[in-house]
Amino acid sequence: MSYVVFSGLLVGSIVVSQRNRAISRERQLSALREVTLKAEAENERRKNIELIGEIGKEITRSLSIENIIDTVYHHVNKLMxxxxxxxxxxxxxxxxxxxxxxxxxxxxxxxxxxxxxxxxxxxxxxxxxxxxxxxxxxxxxxxxxxxxxxxxxxxxxxxxxxxxxxxxxxxxxxxxxxxxxxxxxYTDFHLDFLRSIATYAALALDNAEAYRDLKHTQEQLIQSEKMASLGELTAGIAHEIQNPLNFVNNFSELNAELIDELVEEADKGNIEEVKAIAVDLRENETKINYHGKRAESIVKGMLQHSRTGSGKKELTDLNALADEYLRLAYHGLRAKDKSFQADFKADLDPNLPKSEVMPQDMGRVLLNLINNAFYAVNEKRKKLLESGDTSYKPLVKVKTRSLGNAIEISVMDNGEGIPESVKSKIFQPFFTTKPTGQGTGLGLSLSYDIVKAHEGTLLVESPPKSGIEEILSGTLFIITIPV
The missing domain is CATH 3.30.450.40 (GAF domain)
Structure with a gap:
C-alpha cells in the first residue's frame, strides 16, 4: 500500500514538475515574443521617423507654394x-x-x-x-x-x-x-502621419510666403533704385542738353541778322560782301546741325537708359558711353546740390574697339559707379572743409583701355576709400555705407549682376594697388568685358 502511495506521489511530482517547466518555457517564449515585437515596433517606429524626416526635408526644400503642395500630395497619396x-x-x-x-x-x-x-x-x-x-x-x-x-x-x-x-x-x-x-x-495611423507631415508643410509654406514677400520688397527697392538713378540722369540731361540748345538758338538768331545784312548788301550790289555773308551763314548752319545732333544724341541716351532692356546686345562705342555718363552724372549732381564741387577727367583709349553689350544696362552700371565716386569725393571735401582744410581737390576719373581680347573700364576717385572690414560686403544686396535714406544698397549689387550677365568681372581696389597718376588713394572699380 505504501509503495503504491509513494509511486502515485512520485508520478504526481513528475507531472507537476513537467507542467511547471512547460509553463516556464511558455513564459520565456512569451517574453521573447514580447521583446521581439517591441524591437520590431521600435524598429518600425524609427523607420517611420526617418521616413517622415526625409519627407520633411524634401517638403521644406522648396520655396514655391505649388511645388510644396505637389510634394506633400505625392507622399501622402503613397501611404493613404x-x-x-x-x-x-x-x-x-x-x-x-x-x-x-x-x-x-x-x-x-x-x-x-x-x-x-x-x-x-x-x-x-x-x-x-x-x-x-x-x-x-x-x-x-x-x-x-x-x-x-x-x-x-x-x-x-x-x-x-x-x-x-x-x-x-x-x-x-x-x-x-x-x-x-x-x-x-482612415485609421489613427493615417491621422498621426498627417499630423507629422502638416508640421513640415506649415514650415515650408511660411518660408515660401516670407520669400515671396521678400521678393516683392526687393522688386520695389530695385524699381526705386532705377527711378532714383533715372532722376539723377534726367537732371544731368536737362543741364547737358541746355548747352547745344543755347548754341542752336544763338546761331539761329545770328543767322537771322546775317540774312538781313545779306539782303541789304544785295540791294547795294556788293556781290563780294554777299558771298562773305553766305559763307558765314553756311558755317553757322553747320554748327546748328552739329549741336542739334548733339542734343538728339543726349535725348537718345536718356531714352535708352529709361526703357526696359530688351536683353539684346548691340555693338556699342564704350568710349562714347563712358564719356556721356561721366558728364551726365556730374551735371545731375550739380543740379541736385548747388554746393557740389568736383573735377572729372576722361582718359579714353582711342583704339578701343566697339563691343557687344546691352547699352542701357551698361549705362546703369557706369552711372552708378560714377555717382558713387562723386558722392565719395564730395563727402570727403565737406568733411575737410569743416576742419578748415581747403587744399583737397576732389577728382573722379574714368579710363578705358583695350586688353586685346577684352575691354577694361575703370572708375576711380580720390575719396576716403572703402574700409577693409566692409570691402567683402559691398556687392551684397542691401548693404550700404551711406546714411539711412541716401542709399538702398542695391546699386553695386545690380551693377555686379549686370557685368556678370555680360560674362565680365567687376572688381574693387581701395586704395588702388598701383599709383594711378594723380589718384593715389580712394577707390578704384574695374570693369572687364570680353570682346
Whole structure:
C-alpha cells in the first residue's frame, strides 16, 4: 500500500514538475515574443521617423507654394487614400482660405477659396477653431462641424475626411485636408502621419510666403533704385542738353541778322560782301546741325537708359558711353546740390574697339559707379572743409583701355576709400555705407549682376594697388568685358 502511495506521489511530482517547466518555457517564449515585437515596433517606429524626416526635408526644400503642395500630395497619396487632397492658405486681407492646387483623383482642380467665417465649410470650421476634423462617415458626423453638407465648389462629395490646422511657431498658416470617396478609409495611423507631415508643410509654406514677400520688397527697392538713378540722369540731361540748345538758338538768331545784312548788301550790289555773308551763314548752319545732333544724341541716351532692356546686345562705342555718363552724372549732381564741387577727367583709349553689350544696362552700371565716386569725393571735401582744410581737390576719373581680347573700364576717385572690414560686403544686396535714406544698397549689387550677365568681372581696389597718376588713394572699380 505504501509503495503504491509513494509511486502515485512520485508520478504526481513528475507531472507537476513537467507542467511547471512547460509553463516556464511558455513564459520565456512569451517574453521573447514580447521583446521581439517591441524591437520590431521600435524598429518600425524609427523607420517611420526617418521616413517622415526625409519627407520633411524634401517638403521644406522648396520655396514655391505649388511645388510644396505637389510634394506633400505625392507622399501622402503613397501611404493613404487621398482621392481628394488640398492645402488652404490663409489670405489675411481677404479673410479667406485660398486653395491654389487641390488634387482630385490625381488631377488639379481650378483654384477656389472659402471665407473664414463661412459656417457651411469644414475647412473654415477647422481654421476658425484651430481644431482637427476626423471622420470616416462625414454624412453622419457633419453636424458636429457644419449644419449641413454643402455642395462642393469643385469635384464630387467625399465620405471620409481629415482636416488639420497648419501651425508654425504658434502662427496659423492655413489647413490641410485628405479625403476619400469611401467610408472608413482612415485609421489613427493615417491621422498621426498627417499630423507629422502638416508640421513640415506649415514650415515650408511660411518660408515660401516670407520669400515671396521678400521678393516683392526687393522688386520695389530695385524699381526705386532705377527711378532714383533715372532722376539723377534726367537732371544731368536737362543741364547737358541746355548747352547745344543755347548754341542752336544763338546761331539761329545770328543767322537771322546775317540774312538781313545779306539782303541789304544785295540791294547795294556788293556781290563780294554777299558771298562773305553766305559763307558765314553756311558755317553757322553747320554748327546748328552739329549741336542739334548733339542734343538728339543726349535725348537718345536718356531714352535708352529709361526703357526696359530688351536683353539684346548691340555693338556699342564704350568710349562714347563712358564719356556721356561721366558728364551726365556730374551735371545731375550739380543740379541736385548747388554746393557740389568736383573735377572729372576722361582718359579714353582711342583704339578701343566697339563691343557687344546691352547699352542701357551698361549705362546703369557706369552711372552708378560714377555717382558713387562723386558722392565719395564730395563727402570727403565737406568733411575737410569743416576742419578748415581747403587744399583737397576732389577728382573722379574714368579710363578705358583695350586688353586685346577684352575691354577694361575703370572708375576711380580720390575719396576716403572703402574700409577693409566692409570691402567683402559691398556687392551684397542691401548693404550700404551711406546714411539711412541716401542709399538702398542695391546699386553695386545690380551693377555686379549686370557685368556678370555680360560674362565680365567687376572688381574693387581701395586704395588702388598701383599709383594711378594723380589718384593715389580712394577707390578704384574695374570693369572687364570680353570682346
Amino acid at each position: 487614400d487621398s482621392s481628394v487632397f488640398g492645402i488652404g492658405i490663409y489670405n489675411k486681407p481677404n479673410n479667406s482660405l485660398e486653395f491654389p492646387a487641390t488634387k482630385e483623383k490625381g488631377s488639379v482642380l481650378p483654384p477656389y477659396s472659402y471665407k473664414v467665417d463661412d459656417n457651411t465649410r469644414p475647412a473654415s470650421w477647422c481654421f476658425r477653431n484651430q481644431k482637427e476634423i476626423f471622420s470616416n462617415d462625414f454624412e453622419i458626423d457633419h453636424q458636429r462641424y457644419v449644419e449641413f453638407v454643402p455642395p462642393t465648389v469643385q469635384g464630387d462629395a467625399t465620405q471620409s475626411i481629415v482636416y488639420l490646422p497648419l501651425f508654425n511657431k504658434d502662427k496659423i498658416i492655413g489647413v490641410l485636408t485628405a479625403q476619400s470617396f469611401e467610408k472608413n478609409a
